[in-house]
Amino acid sequence: MTPGTPVSSKVVLVPPVLAFLPDYAGLTDPVAELRAVALEAVGWLGADVTVLGDDQAQRVAAHLLASTTRTGSEPSYLVMGNGSARRTDASPGPYDERAVPFDDELGRALRDGDSEALAAVDAELARELWATTGPISEFARLSSISRAEVDYDDAPFGVQYWVVRWLCGS
Amino acid sequence: MTLRLGRHEFADDETLMMAIVNRTPDSFYDRGATYAEDAAFERVEKVVADGAEIVDIGGVRAGYGPAVSAEEEIGRVASFVGRVRAAYPGLVISVDTWRSEVARAVCGEGADVLNDAWGGHDPALMDVAAEFDAAVICTHTGGLKPRTDPYRIEYDDVVRSAIDATLALAERALAAGVARESIVIDPAHDFAKNTFHSLEVTRRLGEMVATGWPVLVSLSNKDFVGETLDLPAKERLTGTLAATAVCALAGARIYRVHEVVETRQTVDMVSSIAGRRPPQRAIRGLQ
Numbered sequence: 001m002t003p004g005t006p007v008s009s010k011v012v013l014v015p016p017v018l019a020f021l022p023d024y025a026g027l028t029d030p031v032a033e034l035r036a037v038a039l040e041a042v043g044w045l046g047a048d049v050t051v052l053g054d055d056q057a058q059r060v061a062a063h064l065l066a067s068t069t070r071t072g073s074e075p076s077y078l079v080m081g082n083g084s085a086r087r088t089d090a091s092p093g094p095y096d097e098r099a100v101p102f103d104d105e106l107g108r109a110l111r112d113g114d115s116e117a118l119a120a121v122d123a124e125l126a127r128e129l130w131a132t133t134g135p136i137s138e139f140a141r142l143s144s145i146s147r148a149e150v151d152y153d154d155a156p157f158g159v160q161y162w163v164v165r166w167l168c169g170s
Numbered sequence: 171m172t173l174r175l176g177r178h179e180f181a182d183d184e185t186l187m188m189a190i191v192n193r194t195p196d197s198f199y200d201r202g203a204t205y206a207e208d209a210a211f212e213r214v215e216k217v218v219a220d221g222a223e224i225v226d227i228g229g230v231r232a233g234y235g236p237a238v239s240a241e242e243e244i245g246r247v248a249s250f251v252g253r254v255r256a257a258y259p260g261l262v263i264s265v266d267t268w269r270s271e272v273a274r275a276v277c278g279e280g281a282d283v284l285n286d287a288w289g290g291h292d293p294a295l296m297d298v299a300a301e302f303d304a305a306v307i308c309t310h311t312g313g314l315k316p317r318t319d320p321y322r323i324e325y326d327d328v329v330r331s332a333i334d335a336t337l338a339l340a341e342r343a344l345a346a347g348v349a350r351e352s353i354v355i356d357p358a359h360d361f362a363k364n365t366f367h368s369l370e371v372t373r374r375l376g377e378m379v380a381t382g383w384p385v386l387v388s389l390s391n392k393d394f395v396g397e398t399l400d401l402p403a404k405e406r407l408t409g410t411l412a413a414t415a416v417c418a419l420a421g422a423r424i425y426r427v428h429e430v431v432e433t434r435q436t437v438d439m440v441s442s443i444a445g446r447r448p449p450q451r452a453i454r455g456l457q
Contacts, residue, residue: 019456030453085457092457157457 009075010045011139011166013110014038015082015159016057016132020064030157037152037163043068044165045076052135053080077168079139083107083160085130091158093130102129103160107153110136110164113145131160143168173384173423174351175224175262175305176282183446185418185437188224188264188426189217190390193246196231199391199403199428207250214254218261220430226285227251227276228266232361234317240271248275255280264307268316270294277302285309285426287358287388288316290339300347307354307386308339312362320362328367329374332357333381340383354424356386359413360393368394372413375420387417388426390433411436419444 018024019031020038029035042049042064049070051061057080065078083106084099085092091099102125109117118140126133145166152163173180180186193210195202204210214225229246230238238246251263264283265276268291273284277298284299289311299306310332312323325331336355343353357378359368371378378385389395395409396402407429414425414433418440427433441447 017457019453024452024456026449026452027447028451030451030456092455157453159457 009077009143009168011077011079011143011145011168012041012045013079013081013136013162013164013166014041014061014064015161015163016053016060016080017082017161018056018060020060022063034152034154034156034161034163038064039068041151041163041165042078043070045070045078046072046074047076048073049076049078051078051080052139053078053132054134057132057135077139079135081132081134081136082162083131083133083155084126085159087155087160088158091130096129098125099129099131099160102126102131103155106131106133106136107150107160107162110162111148111150113148113166115140115144172351173354174349175264176303176352178223178260178262178282180223183441184423185441186224186262186424187217187220187222187430187434187437188226188262188386188424189213189220189222189430190426190428191217191225191227192231193227193229193250194231196235197228198231198233207253210250211253211257214258214261217430218258221434222261222427222430224262224264224283224424225254226264226266226283226426227254227281228285229272230267230317232287232317233319240269243267243269243272244275247272248279251276251281252279264305268292268295270298273298273304274302277304283307283354286339287311287356287361288314289335289358289361290342291316293342296343296346296348299343299352303349303352305352305354306339306343306348307356308336308343308383309356309358309361310335311358314362320364323362323364323367325367328363328370329357329377332371333378336378337381337383353383354386355381355383356388359387359389363394365394365397368392369398372416375417375422379421384423385417385421386424386426387414387422389413389417390427390429407432415440 083103086096087099147167149165195205204213229243266285268288283305285307289309357371391406395406399409418437
């Protein structure tokens with residue numbers, strides 16, 4: 001991605017949840033609701049999608065993309081990120097009192113399409129709080145968000161997930 | 171191959187719980203607790219609620235005891251099968267009998283499976299199964315007559331004997347017209363076997379599974395468990411479940427049991443360890 005992304009580009013944020021992968025499918029899907037929302041959002045993207053995320057997130061994204069049928073030629077981006085995994089005693093990471101306020105602020109910026117705030121997320125704090133925000137900041141630094149729609153905002157396993165759709169300009 | 175038990179079909183990876191329902195006054199484990207028809211029906215209600223796919227209804231104790239005529243056996247089981255059939259259309263009904271006249275009566279009432287626990291003693295039973303399109307369980311009983319305990323029986327190779335005998339019965343069933351997908355083999359633990367034999371059959375159950383025929387195991391609280399652990403009938407559950415786990419790892423398909431819930435959990439756990447069954451719901455470390 002380069003600066004100057006056309007106004008009509010579509011962007012979706014989903015969490016890189018490993019439970020999305022068929023390798024880890026149980027008889028009952030623990031992320032059924034999140035999966036349904038994520039797939040609907042990913043299906044909204046155009047045919048060609050650029051994924052932002054590490055190798056593990058790329059695998060999750062590839063599965064979501066392969067599970068949808070998409071048309072359209074709009075530039076499309078799938079950003080793989082989530083909030084803290086240290087929110088409660090039931091979270092995967094040990095409880096940290098800074099987690100919920102961190103997520104609250106990050107959630108606000110996602111909802112408001114506040115590119116400036118998203119670009120400036122404290123990467124060191126995010127790392128300490130087991131939050132995956134690098135791809136979010138990477139995208140925000142390169143694009144301005146003109147419209148934001150939050151499809152999912154919950155932390156069912158003590159990890160803060162969002163599914164967000166953005167329309168972006170340069 | 172899809173397993174078909176009467177009107178019910180099951181995929182290759184499905185394991186099935188066959189719950190024992192005795193309409194007998196003297197069976198070794200329940201001691202007549204479900205001899206009365208209403209008590210037996212309550213047992214059916216319970217095991218269905220516990221998740222059993224099959225009930226195995228028996229009217230004659232396997233061990234020694236007062237003689238039970240065919241007429242008496244029919245009186246104990248046939249109309250009861252009809253009652254269970256009417257109440258539970260989706261339940262597989264098996265009847266544990268060696269007699270073709272009993273088989274005919276229960277098939278007429280809607281039985282799906284004939285559990286020929288005395289290994290082809292009455293050859294006409296296969297003809298009844300074919301006539302009613304019922305499934306049959308082919309068991310290894312070492313040539314013993316019904317209701318006979320083993321006495322100084324030895325084998326060159328007990329597993330080979332079990333395979334040869336059950337496959338011969340399976341071929342006989344096929345020749346009689348029983349559908350290939352409706353034939354099950356059972357090494358018959360404790361039947362014509364001392365404890366060492368039953369342990370060896372358990373240890374080598376994979377050889378029976380390798381024949382390609384679906385394998386039923388009837389381990390529940392039996393004497394080989396009791397002798398191995400020196401425990402009376404009511405204290406054999408842990409040993410039964412250990413044997414169940416070994417058979418599940420080997421790939422047994424049907425488990426004839428007293429305790430449905432405990433056996434189901436054991437078989438599911440082992441099936442998942444073996445990679446044949448996904449976990450029910452996995453999120454740990456995958457959030």
